[in-house]
Amino acid sequence: MFLATPAAASIIEYDVTNATDTSCPHGLWVNTLRSACNKKFSFQDGTTFTQDTSAGTATFTGTALNKAGEVATLNLSFDGFQDELTAGQPYKQGPGGLPYNPATMDFYNSASGTIDIAGVTYSLNPSPSLTDDTLLQIGEGANFFSSDLGGSAWLNILDPSGKRIPHFDINFDLALRPGTPVPAPGALALFGLALGGIWAGRRRRRKA
Numbered sequence: 001m002f003l004a005t006p007a008a009a010s011i012i013e014y015d016v017t018n019a020t021d022t023s024c025p026h027g028l029w030v031n032t033l034r035s036a037c038n039k040k041f042s043f044q045d046g047t048t049f050t051q052d053t054s055a056g057t058a059t060f061t062g063t064a065l066n067k068a069g070e071v072a073t074l075n076l077s078f079d080g081f082q083d084e085l086t087a088g089q090p091y092k093q094g095p096g097g098l099p100y101n102p103a104t105m106d107f108y109n110s111a112s113g114t115i116d117i118a119g120v121t122y123s124l125n126p127s128p129s130l131t132d133d134t135l136l137q138i139g140e141g142a143n144f145f146s147s148d149l150g151g152s153a154w155l156n157i158l159d160p161s162g163k164r165i166p167h168f169d170i171n172f173d174l175a176l177r178p179g180t181p182v183p184a185p186g187a188l189a190l191f192g193l194a195l196g197g198i199w200a201g202r203r204r205r206r207k208a
Contacts, residue, residue, distance in 0.1 A: 010054055013180045016047040016062060019145040019152070019171030028064045028072055030117065031166040037067040047074070049151070049174055056081030058108060058136075060170070073116040074170075076124070078136050078153075080109035090134055092152065094171075098141025105139030111155060115168065122165075125156035131167045138174075148173045 026040030047062025060076040084102035091100040111129040136153040143150030150173040
């Protein structure tokens with residue numbers, strides 16, 4: 001259910017951390033592009049997820065590092081905001097995630113951008129940009145590997161020649177960036193948060 005759009009955009013910024021804390025901590029997985037732990041990249045400080053709740057868009061920017069010291073630079077954009085899934089759209093619950101709950105989760109159905117790995121630029125496939133009809137899923141427990149506030153997306157990737165290669169995953173936890181203004185409940189256009197009472201504004205409106 002879409003909510004009333006405020007006159008001005010509301011920008012909310014989150015710090016991004018890894019979804020997993022194993023022997024190879026990571027948030028970006030590059031499938032067959034690398035092997036063993038080197039296919040798993042750990043998000044670095046400063047990696048940011050930003051939402052424009054008025055436009056219904058989001059960005060994911062920052063860097064990640066693998067065991068070999070290779071740097072991945074992510075510059076991703078998401079649009080096509082959805083307050084809930086529609087018929088035929090899958091929700092992927094992982095081993096650490098929570099079941100689908102539209103009251104505490106939101107979605108984006110389209111993505112674009114690049115991931116540069118060790119100086120080689122990989123692009124998201126324009127259509128479809130996300131694998132197997134999946135969407136970027138955001139919210140409490142929407143991270144495939146964690147019940148915390150976070151998200152997951154499965155990205156269709158093109159190599160520098162434009163050839164499709166096996167998909168990449170991003171799985172991440174989110175924390176509201178200190179100092180980021182939180183819109184009052186009446187100003188939240190599209191997205192509510194599930195932690196610290198921030199999601200409560202949307203839930204109250206749904207009950208009204």
